[in-house]
Amino acid sequence: MIETNFKITHLNRYEYSDGVSLAYNEVKLTPKDFSHPLLEQSCLSHELLISPKPQDQRQRQDFFGNQVSYFNISSHYQKMSVTSNSVVKRKLKVKSSEVKNYLHTRLAPLSWQTARQNPPEFSPFHLASSFVPLLSELKAYAQISFDKQPLAFNALNDLMQRIHHDFRFKPGATHINTPLSEIAKTMTGVCQDYSHFMISCVRSMGLACRYVSGYLETLPPPGQPKLQGVDASHAWVSVYLPSFGWLDFDPTNNLIPLDQHITIAWGRDYADVSPLKGVIYGGGSHKLHVAVDMERKKA
């Protein structure tokens, strides 16, 4: 059992050339509570600091169980900041060195064909979604791993490795509306492109797969102190494996997320978990500053 507590600060600051007269926003920045045989995450504390102070703010749960904050600012402003401060406990139930063995043993009997049998509520994670069409070329891509590996875990691991190997990580090469068919051609992009790609592959094979948004702790190069604000929001995927639950895969980094990932929200694709969205009146052009900081605390 390894427990790690993280103190996370996530700052979003918008500066506008013209005044904003009215704004409606929706924020998904509250880390989740969940647990499965391998690990457990609980959000010990969370606060959302918004400036200017909203005239109206309300918290709710969405369809997927994510925490959503709605707020409305009707006073005039030129700068807005949304800061999310959280303390999250991530508990690994198996020693890190034994995780691989554990998963192999635990998931060994499960064939990927069996993993396709899921209750009807999982349907959203089987079907195509707005950012994840089911493309025949991606099915063909996935088929290679699944033909080679009859076991679900092995096939998924293989698929993740191949995606990691075949993709070129290049910030700025894509934007959020770049269609998956385009990404499938260039095999270039950032974490959400890797993730959408893998989700489409997994769903094409008939397994339930979802998109996970969260944070990734960045380790400084050996011998150097850690800088503030360099950690990042990140995205990976999660696949449902019957008798186990949802197991995460990070194709961008080719690993099973353990104690350096923090889960904020999940959904069918990016559209369901977008951390901060809104409609504003006025504003003109804007500058945006984002900083994420994760600090380990002794549990």
Added chain:
Amino acid sequence: MSDSLTLLDSYIPESLFDDVLIGNVPKAHWLPFLNKLSTLSSETLEQLQSEIRRQLKENGVIYNLNQQSHEQARAWQLDIIPNILAEDDWQQIEKGIKQRAKLFQLILQDCYREQKLLRNGLIPPEIIFAHRGFLLPAYGTEQPLTLYACDLARGINGYMWIVSDRTQVPSGMGFALENRMVMSHVLAPFFQGEPVKRLAHFFNDFQQSIARLSPRQGTEPNIVLLSPGIGSETYFEHAYLASYLGYTLVQGDDLTVREGEVFLKTIEGLEPVDVILRRVDDDACDPLELRPDSRLGSPGLMEAVRRGKVGMANSLGSSLLENPGLVPFLPKLCQQLLGEELQLPSVATWWCGQEKEKQHVLTNLPKLMVKRIDRKDNHQTFYGAKLSQEELAKLKRQVEAEAHLFVGQDVLEHATTPVLMGGRLEPRHALLRSFAVADGDDYSVMPGGLSRSSVAKGNVVINNRMGGMSKDTWVSQNQAQRQQSFWQASKPSHQLPPSTVSSRSADNLFWVGCYAEKAEYVARLLRLIINLYTDSDTGEIDDKVLAKLINTLYDISQAIPPKAREDQGIEPKLNPNIDAELLSLIFHKERSGSLHQLLSHMLGAAYAVKGIWSNDSWRVLVSMEEWSEKWAQTNNLQNDLKRLENPLNLLISSLMAFAGLNAENMNQGTTWRFLDMGRRSARAILISQLIQKSLSQINDVEAIPLMIEKLLTVSENIITYRRLYRRHLDAGFALKLLMFDEHNPRALAFQLKRLEAHLAYLPQHSPDNLNAFEKNLLEARSSLRLSDGQSLASFDEAGNFERLDSLLKHIIQLLEQFSNNLSLRYFSHTQVAQQLADNNAAQTITRQ
């Protein structure tokens, strides 16, 4: 023997089942109608049919304003032959519709809350989750199915079949009402003795049902009808229903959500809204949580609904039920949820998400029709019989790739019903759109509905849009139902307080006033120019004045002169093409500043506030809509411009009639004040421009008297002038009359005085703290009053009035600022909404 019996004699149904005839014998429920019809000669019939056309038009189907939708819009027609349903037949249909509405209500509630039907396997999950009408943000909200509509068609076995369900913004109810209004006027004797069930009771239930959605029970609810606006193909219906039901017609921009509650922007400030009857698709209602690219909704609306602060009909999320994928599962669901057999059959439907059903559809593709389970993005219906081999193969591939998104359906063999075309009865297929509204635990169904039939023979495709031929639908009744007037039966005011004027209405009224004035002055100026131009006995001075007036016309109409003249930068010569140019300035549809365009703008703004005009005003507006089309075709206009005098006279009379009706028929509250402010500010600017452009820079001493005469003529002051000053044409006297006379409704000073009077009545007027527009007006009025008439009337040797020129320029500028500032303060010029920039998405760090 009468003509109408002959009419039926020559009618051949061409189908195994006809609505009217069994063999050659008319059915009993048709006899009362047929007997009355047989008393009419074919001439009378023809007259009645054209009377129907005229009334439909007069009631306000100004459709061709929106030129894109011209063709389909003009196609709205009403057949004199109704669709008559026997009372017992109707009772079965009505029972079936009620049952179906109740069933759908239960399914909808379950899908958005417990999802038991899904978990119990009664509905396959793909039919819900892959349907784009399933709105995840609406999950957990109440989903009252307030309105339900369906399209029914009669098969050749005589039974009614459900062809499709409409659950989110069912249109057609207003058209059905409109049809009934027109028919009961034109065929009044046919309605004597009440042989037809009335619609009033249904609309009464409708109002009560909508009012019950208000979260503030016990107080009179404020109800708005949310429309996509004048660009919508059913805008006429939105305006018609809103005014009939007494709801405020609004667009998304008129609403704003504050602290989870919905408000209407009015010139008085924000007024709370209790219920929204929407005609905007559910996913377009909120750019924050639903479609981000929508401009038709209001951000925060979903949240307001979620908090229960506003009632919405139908609920956001209800388009899930417009879902042919559900159809095969309805019989079992009906058993399970209501413990009854499903009464009204749907056209046989196979959902391709099931293997066996998919195979059936693919095997029988050429015989079936195939559609998607949702109808977003105008996905079409494929009729297998009409597809080529290649198209069939393509469709097959599409279905195989995403089988769960498709259904196959039998093509119904339709019964026939007679339609009067070209003086003969022709057999056609018909669709009946029927409407139900929630009434406690039950539903109330409109007795009848909107019947539509195909125009082409044998065509089963009846356009979804409200085009084609429509019919009034009569449910016959034996006992006289007590006459129930809608207005007596319903409570008096489900509406905002009468003083409330939405910012958008105020805006439109102001522009109606502006454009009406501008059209009038441009028409007068054109008439004058044509008179001068066609006058054969003219000299050099006349030509000079004419050229100057033409220039003035370009200035006040803002029409761009032909390029050649503009490039040379000289006074226009009377080039040989002037006839064509004048015609273009009058009739050209696309030319900015043409008389046609000014009228279009005026009518467009008038149409946007349709509920405000009296019937007489509306008739005048309709006549002006037809004016241009009617006269542009006049023979030999090109060679004989004098022929334009009469049409221009008629148009000016219509514009004057409209102005007179506005002055005499409208309640002179805030609504009227905005209309009149539009008029007065436009007239003030037009008078100033006329004098400034034509006289103050005339540059020719000898031309001054003639120009004064023309100015007095075009501004309608010549008679007054002659009465006051006889024949002596003097600039000082003329300016006194045109500019300074506060008692002359055609003088500048009069307009400014009237404007000032209006401002005192506007909401939030405070004499101690003047708004920008009040300052503009005060300055304009003071500048005029402080100026010296005699010095304004003095000109230099070249014939130019320098002081007059600079004063008028100053006043014009102030008046333009006045309009802008007034509109900034009162009208709904919302800033354009934009999506917050997406950020966190595009960054991540890898560990390579």
